[in-house]
Amino acid sequence: MKLTFLPLVFLFTPLFVLSQNNFSDNQMKWMKNWTNFDPNHEEYPQAEERLPNVIDSDIYISNDVTYLMSGNVYVTNGAILTIEAGTIIRCDSETSTSLVITKGSKLFAKGSKVAPIVFTSDKKPKSRKPGDWGGIIIAGSGKVNSFSGLGSIEGNYLPHHSMYGGQNYDEETTVMSYVRIEYAGQKINQSNELNGLSLYALGKNSIIDNIMISYSADDSFECYGGSAHLKNLISYKTKDDDFDFTQGFKGDLHNIIAIRHPYISDTSGSYAIEIDGYNKKEGLSNPESLSSIKITNASLISLSDKTNYIHTTSAISSKSLGQIEIRDSRISGFANVVRFDKSYQSFSDISSAFSLENSVFNVHSNTVLAAYESDNDDIGQILKYNMYTKRFKDVQDLFKDPLHIKNPKFTIKDSLDNQTVMQ
Numbered sequence: 001m002k003l004t005f006l007p008l009v010f011l012f013t014p015l016f017v018l019s020q021n022n023f024s025d026n027q028m029k030w031m032k033n034w035t036n037f038d039p040n041h042e043e044y045p046q047a048e049e050r051l052p053n054v055i056d057s058d059i060y061i062s063n064d065v066t067y068l069m070s071g072n073v074y075v076t077n078g079a080i081l082t083i084e085a086g087t088i089i090r091c092d093s094e095t096s097t098s099l100v101i102t103k104g105s106k107l108f109a110k111g112s113k114v115a116p117i118v119f120t121s122d123k124k125p126k127s128r129k130p131g132d133w134g135g136i137i138i139a140g141s142g143k144v145n146s147f148s149g150l151g152s153i154e155g156n157y158l159p160h161h162s163m164y165g166g167q168n169y170d171e172e173t174t175v176m177s178y179v180r181i182e183y184a185g186q187k188i189n190q191s192n193e194l195n196g197l198s199l200y201a202l203g204k205n206s207i208i209d210n211i212m213i214s215y216s217a218d219d220s221f222e223c224y225g226g227s228a229h230l231k232n233l234i235s236y237k238t239k240d241d242d243f244d245f246t247q248g249f250k251g252d253l254h255n256i257i258a259i260r261h262p263y264i265s266d267t268s269g270s271y272a273i274e275i276d277g278y279n280k281k282e283g284l285s286n287p288e289s290l291s292s293i294k295i296t297n298a299s300l301i302s303l304s305d306k307t308n309y310i311h312t313t314s315a316i317s318s319k320s321l322g323q324i325e326i327r328d329s330r331i332s333g334f335a336n337v338v339r340f341d342k343s344y345q346s347f348s349d350i351s352s353a354f355s356l357e358n359s360v361f362n363v364h365s366n367t368v369l370a371a372y373e374s375d376n377d378d379i380g381q382i383l384k385y386n387m388y389t390k391r392f393k394d395v396q397d398l399f400k401d402p403l404h405i406k407n408p409k410f411t412i413k414d415s416l417d418n419q420t421v422m423q
Helices: 025-031 347-353 379-383
Strands: 004-006 059-061 066-070 072-076 080-083 086-092 097-101 104-111 118-123 135-139 175-182 187-189 199-200 207-214 221-236 241-247 248-258 272-278 290-304 312-319 323-327 331-333 334-341 354-357 362-363 368-370 387-389 400-402 409-412 420-422
Touching: 004 387, 025 221, 025 334, 025 409, 097 104, 135 175, 175 199, 199 207, 241 248, 272 290, 290 312, 312 331, 331 334, 334 354, 334 362, 347 354, 347 379, 354 379, 368 379
Parallel strands: 059 080, 066 086, 072 097, 080 104, 086 118, 097 135, 104 175, 118 175, 135 199, 175 207, 199 221, 207 221, 221 241, 221 248, 241 272, 248 290, 272 312, 290 323, 290 331, 312 334, 323 354, 331 362, 334 368, 362 387
Antiparallel strands: 004 368, 387 420, 400 409
């Protein structure tokens, strides 16, 4: 496989205007009060009650009790699990523990800025680690672009509780707001690890916003088919991908943040965003059902500097003809902006599937990697309405206070006119 490399070429155009306001502290206000960037030092109360492993009728759990989740907890039979704002759920690290919302059932977890809902490890402070428990799995009845239109959730789960997909595209599969998920991503076997939040075949009326996933041992967010509008999502120091989309997921994302560390990565390669147009094992029902996402206000940041940037890879991996549009965003600290696999066989394939506009990027190697053979620089046109640093900048040189333990800030330090040039 031959890779086509796009070098940094400095071109000037009067058509592009990028506002500094796009990257100001005001744009990050939604993160305040409910987030926690240092959860390993948090003193959570000890669990007082254990959640049942099968919930087959509506149940409400309140924040005056701290709960233990031990073993897989299945919400079945169309039941609704409602979790009050401020509830803390400790998750057993000694057993295979996940919350599984089966098809037709529902999770209603609506926290608040002052009282987020927290799923975290049952270990003591300073001893928690990625993969202490499984994660949250939600199975819906939305569209999946396999030939059958159905699928089975990944992991060792009861087969009769593992189905997802269907034709209820307008379903309100779940409601989740102001929720933190910490130290999830437990490893099932050598090739199967769980995600912080796995969303299968979401219906488009689902509500998912203000979710923070920290220290997942696999992906933070993964969407398998379905359709939804997602906003205010944070992935912090995950091992594998921050945001992963496959099986025909279609959606709009607004205000997403991926903060990666250059030394934390899966052996197979990890990205801030990975998109697959379809799952090759499941097949593709038709070309119109490829995964397609539109993102506004993304911050994709690797905390790299000149001593460790060689350990970084591309910010975005686009595979199997996945389609992605990004606007008003910043990409910093990675080797490349985007990498395309061999399914994109021409510039036409790439230009119709990818766009980045009104954004700023800071990378240390070739901006674009493509697998198809080409002797021209047409591919560079996909990045022409953006700005980038004249030379690679360390994370502390580019951003205001990115390494603060409690309250990191990712506001660009200086005026964009001083930092970047137009392309």
